[in-house]
Amino acid sequence: MRIAIDAMGGDLAPQAPVEGALAAAKEWPDTELLLVGKPDAINPFLGSGKPSNVTIVEASDKIESDDEPVRAVRRKPNASMVVAGRMVKEGGADAMISAGNTGALMAVGLLVLGRMKGIERPGLTSVLPSVDKAGVLALDLGANMDAKPEHLLNYALMGSMYRQKVHGMAKPRVGLLNVGTEAAKGNELSKAAFELLSAAPIQFIGNVEARDVLERRCDVLVCDGFAGNILLKAMEGAAETLFNVLRTELTSSLRSKLAAAALRPNFRRVRLMMDYKEHNGAPLLGVNGLVVKSHGSSDAASTRHAIRQARMAINNGLIPALAEEFDGK
């Protein structure tokens, strides 16, 4: 299989995507990694002895993080992100990965690859950590800001299929992010979505509160892009702040430093559980091709995770399965 990597996208580009691709090339010799970007920028990080399954694809331009998404995608046909999208569209790659401008990546999905038939709005999905490590697939996390109930139904169906195809779950439990568990709770959007999900061919378990996500009350969490993004960032922020405060507190005296040193492996395990980088690689579901968003601050290890996600989705035929499910419905 062939995976195109936007070598110019993300805070740590080109180093992080290039080094991540090198690690992936070594780990999965059956996968061809196509680094899309400026050769002059990429070459210094390739080191000596580039593996034979890593190729550079020249792209002379790049999309900046503050570019206006739709305009940038239209006006920069030779930007690395756009070139990678075109490769997926034209069959030159089975998937593309980018850590660049999220809005622009959405625009690449919609303008270059096109919306999947039967889907009104694509959704950005990611696996949120859970205590039992199986994670919760949540969508939409910010692709679509003003969702309609029908969009949430799209997300539920796509998320359910993702869990089945990519994660091998027979009957993923689908929950709706809401402010309470009772059916009548929430805003107009969530009440209408509740009705639609109740009638859908999925295992809908009802409303799920934000505080229960980490306990994996459901396998697929359906939310509108605004609330989903708030949820994701609130959990990330709380975990990060708590670790920072804990670190300051535990290094405040020699006595606490010594005791904390003995607990280092334990802290590392807890930290890993809440590590969003471990779960890096958020597919944009609902477009004609596999587009994976990598976290903007992705390092080489995170890039490798995103490549792993893309590999699993390709191996399990996610996109053809989604197309078959939705096309013509």
Next chain:
Amino acid sequence: MRIAIDAMGGDLAPQAPVEGALAAAKEWPDTELLLVGKPDAINPFLGSGKPSNVTIVEASDKIESDDEPVRAVRRKPNASMVVAGRMVKEGGADAMISAGNTGALMAVGLLVLGRMKGIERPGLTSVLPSVDKAGVLALDLGANMDAKPEHLLNYALMGSMYRQKVHGMAKPRVGLLNVGTEAAKGNELSKAAFELLSAAPIQFIGNVEARDVLERRCDVLVCDGFAGNILLKAMEGAAETLFNVLRTELTSSLRSKLAAAALRPNFRRVRLMMDYKEHNGAPLLGVNGLVVKSHGSSDAASTRHAIRQARMAINNGLIPALAEEFDGK
């Protein structure tokens, strides 16, 4: 001053509100605590020697947690929560506190006390913890599910005044909860609210992301009730889960148990920082009188905190100040 306490509301009622009131009565001899509820249920927890500033006010009925709010308030005029609201309305109390059904408390605010002139929708506010312990006053946290931009403007003005009057801040920084910091980010609601807040007579600092709340990027966080509730519960849930995982991890071996024991005071301090009970007492701003929501699972200590919040609001003339600000505008 006189504070009416719904002795029948909350998961731990009547014990928690009664014991919280007793503690408050001792601490603040200038405050008269009026325990509203069934004397037979309250008396067993009063112990011997009821302080002279604690009085029982009989209310023969109560609102259940699963009662339909508006109907319950209309059909149960003798419920403790409704009686407490009527006392504020008629001048028999300067504030009321309840840990009961949030929707019903909203209904008491709207139907018994009435909406404040110039306010379209009341907002439920609470102080979220922050690393520097000054906290972030956030509203609305769930009173109003489908907010309009004008409601968010109401919240910004009320929250700003609350910070000034009750917390003594000269120029509270007001932020808008959003999915990114740039002005053009967000859904239709947040974009329209951004315009209104930019033109309002407050110190508006722009959009604030969920992950930055704990760092106290702003003093007042304006949000719609749905997203605010998601934020609150996501942060609470992440902190609680993290502490649980840490506890399990640190008691997994004798070695880790011993090291962890030495760090107990440090853990306690971190825990306290994230303790939402410490900040208990969420006023419902925008109704004609001081109505304070106490957390449903409030214990005696949390009840005392809510009473402290109410005392500060009364002493600083919050309600008259809000009325003066909004009336006729």
